[in-house]
Amino acid sequence: MSSKNQQNDNREILESRIWAEEPEPDNPFVAAKCYCAGYDVYGDLLDKVGWTEYLYLLFKQERPALVQTRMLEILSLALANPGPRDNSVRAAMSASAGGSTAASSLMSALAVGAGQNGGAREVYLANKYWQECGTELPKWQSCLQHFDKEEVEGIWPKLEHPPGFDPYGVTCATPIRQLLSRLITVCGDESPLAWLEKNRCELEQITGYPLALTGVAAAAFFTLGFTPQESEMLFLLLRLPGAAAHALEQFLQWKKYPFFADKIELIGEDIVDYGGAD
């Protein structure tokens, strides 16, 4: 059996527009030089670029403009720790409290943080709206009003609220407005983010829900030129630092960690009570 990614000598080939390597003279399996989008990572970039610029380079294979770097820095900081009440961070802590592995903490944060309710899939969907609607309010109106009529993509559950809005919010939370306004001071009054700030109340009226962090993140990713898929991936990645730190804080703290001991009500049976930790 041969496939089109095999060379004549039967070696498999992986195509990448991101990464190239030159082998060490004595070992073809070890790289002497690594190039990211044409830049020598270890020979040239290490002390010249920051992590955010490198992240952008990896995704886009071109240098970000100063405005883009600053925007991505602000967004990375805003997303880095959703806090210990957030579902994804709670998943990470739940793993760690019982002494599970570090990887299972982050896998849990990813599994939960991948969702359509406050997670990366919501950012993906909201970014899709941006691609479709841009800064045209009537288009947004139609999209948001018919969010639940959208074809569900494969394995994903049916949407229960318009993506980018908080189904349990009352008014747009202070940190979300702060993030939006800080991003606008960097990217300017003509940006999609500025349009979002101007039209926020109208959009919130259409949906009946306040703008959520996922909505600002999606708009920021769109302004930065990221596709829905890229936004989803970045949102997953950028929220991991907080999950990791909180997981470490709760490691083997199961005796103090909330257990909801008497909170399960089994319908049609006596209430099960596991009792407190001994």
Next chain:
Amino acid sequence: MHKHVKQLEEFEKRWRTSVGKFYTGERVVIRGKDLHIDFQDADWMKLLVFSITGREFTDNQISLLSSIWVYSSYPDPRIWNNRVASLTASARSICSLAIAAATAVSDAHIYGGQTELRAMTFLIKAKYQLDKGRPLEDLVFAELKTKRNIGGFGRPMVKQDERIPHIFKRAKDLQLDNGIYLQILKDVQGILKNRKYRIAMNYGGVVSALCADMGMSPLEHHAYLILVFSAGMLPCYLDALSGHSEGAFFPLRCNSIAYTGPSIRQWVV
């Protein structure tokens, strides 16, 4: 050419395995047997333990191995691994991610994978000790002194393990309760009781002993148990997805965080 490079060049060429192969459009070989012929009417547990060990187990053994799984299928979303499944659904993420993450979480220190591995490691050490003619007491107290616990004993939250009487009964009914490892486990319990230690054997201890008596190695035993909680996780996910609103799984209010860090301060540049 350096020997490591030569090695890698060899590895680059092929993956040698006796585990199996899918002959496209023809048949599937699993450890030397034909999946669709030799296992055409087999239940899944029989295939699972064969795929792990390469050995055939008796019908009674397969029944006991199934019961071990059944007795650990707790659909309770408070248990940490199940909670990850419930949170995944509450966040309206997908089932496979829920189960993958909750399965990874099940390799926990205080329950699940790590406790069972510790139990079996201890039992193997104990048998070795006995084979050398040394008293079991010495090992028990050495373990207590150095590790402050004994593999297969102790349980978080509660002192009694409700599964134990059931699995003992099941093993007895299937005539699989006469093995040396299960006897060692009972002897260790006796030693602890005589010295007034209030540490009871746990389910992991009993399961490890039963599996060791069936000839499983620690790794085989660990692999066999990887999906042991899955029948409890799946309903937790589905219930949180279909039976409850999104975001409804025990939301925490801001004041639920008790902050103990430094006071509020300014970042001065």
